[in-house]
Amino acid sequence: MTLYNGHGGNILQICAAYGLQPSEVIDFSANINPLGYPKGLTDALREELPIVRHYPDIDSSLLRKAIAQKTLHREEEVLIGSGSTEFIYLIPRALRPKKGLVFQPTYSDYAKALRLSGAVMDEIICREEEAFRCDLGHPLLRNGEFQLIFLCNPNNPTGVLLEREDIIHLAEGVKEGFIVVDEAFMDFVDITERHSILQEAGRRKNIILLRSLTKFFAFPGLRLGYMVAHPEVIERMEEFKEPWTVNTLAQRAGLVALGDEEHSRRTRDFLRSERMFLYNEFSKIRAVRPIPPSANFILSKILYSPTAQELQKHLIKKGIIIRDCSNFPGLEPQYFRVAVRTREENLRLVSSIKSALEELSVK
Ligand SMILES: Cc1ncc(COP(=O)(O)O)c(C=O)c1O
Incomplete structure (x- = not known):
């Protein structure tokens, strides 16, 4: 079986295939906040449960208002969705x-979504030799031939951050086209001012911002995200959007999440030190070269052998799931990605990788 289907986090399928219980494995393949969801979530969902006998609020009105307030945007510039x-x-x-x-x-879904819409899809490869930095001034971008450009900031899986100024410059050059900036992991980044286009989205017609609440607030099973864009763009999206995609429980979860500033602060404080701890531990393993992280995941390369797929298979038997990144265009089969988790889990990951590499006979 393929262990990723284009994504990490297939824990239930993997457990079924290997005869494991989900409680026996640690999932490093999905980049979810290791501190879990906000404290008040369980009670709020229990309270909301009787309401599911009605259709959800089709406009997610309360959450839309709360996000508009939080992001300093007008409600007409915000749209709530079932995940980004x-x-x-x-x-x-x-x-x-x-x-x-x-x-x-x-992230593989941009290419898939473009293809499914019938668009011709072009790719620019951000190269390992250039530390995977994206060249937003690439010659391909000079002819204005693209109507839709997807950017991922910070980028999954490399963790590379784009500069806000470079994105604005690109948007100014691409007059007839739209730039979608997926900031699914921006909440995990320490200092966002230099990178996020949260303030420009909504005001500039051709910048569309996407944010996810599923990773930072650790409820991917509930599905919740939002878009910030110019009101005319939001209107067009509403025309094409299916009704009731955001269920009642997800809407309530969003309100709980936004109200819990303490959870957000604790998460950022925790990850700031823990991602550096894990990065430093990986750096000490001779056969592994990690890329400096910016969010809550680390991309690493195994020098020479085994492949990431071999390492992944070996680790699953020890109850650890990592993301084999060999299906990402531009990455060699030796690349794998892990989420930053708790100290205890990270230590277990490091020692399991060390012994796996020894057992798979890497010098
Ligand atoms: C870069 C990126 N964008 C979007 C998503 C989808 O997130 P959501 O759960 O908000 O749909 C993912 C999921 O892994 C992702 O990695």
Whole structure:
């Protein structure tokens, strides 16, 4: 079986295939906040449960208002969705670009969504030799031939951060086209001012911002995300959006999450030190070269052998799931990605990788 189907986090399928219980494995393949979801979530969902006998609020009105307030945008500039995934597919469907562009290696759904919408898809490879930095001034971008460009900031799986100024410059050059900036992991980043286009989205017509609440607030099973864009773009999206995609429980979860500043602060404090701890531990393993992280995951390369797939298979038997990144265009079969988890889990990961590499006979 494929262990990823284009994504990490297939813990239930993997457990079924290997005869394991989910409680026996640690999932490093999905980049979810290791501190879990906000404290008040369980009670709030229990309280909300009787309401599921009604259709959900089709506009997620309360949550839309709360997000508009929090992000300093008008409600007409905000749209709530069933995870940022809903928007990744909705945008090309609604804007019908003839030609789209993605910078690889990156999150696989941008290319898939462009293809499904019937667009011709082009790729620019961000190269290992250039530390996977994306060249937003690439010659391909000079002819204005793309109507839709996807950017991932910070980028999954490399963790590379784009500069806000470079994105604005690109948007100014691509007059007829739209730039979608997926900031699914921006909440984990320490200092966002230099990188996030949260303030520009909504004001500039051709910048569309996507944010996810599923990773930072650790409820991917509930599905929740939002878009910030110019009101005319939001209106167009609403025309193409299916009704009731955001269920009642997810809407309530969003309100709980936004209200819990303490959880957000604790998460950022924790990850700031823990990602550096894990990065430093990986750096000490001679056969592994990690890429400096910016969010809550680390991409690493095994020098020479085994492949990431071999390492992944070996670790599953020890109850550890990592993301084999060999299916990302531009990455060699030796690349794997792990989420930063708790200290105890990270220590177990490091020692398991060390012994796995020894057992798979790497010098
Ligand atoms: C870069 C990126 N964007 C979007 C998503 C989808 O997130 P959501 O759960 O908000 O649909 C993912 C999921 O892994 C991701 O890695």
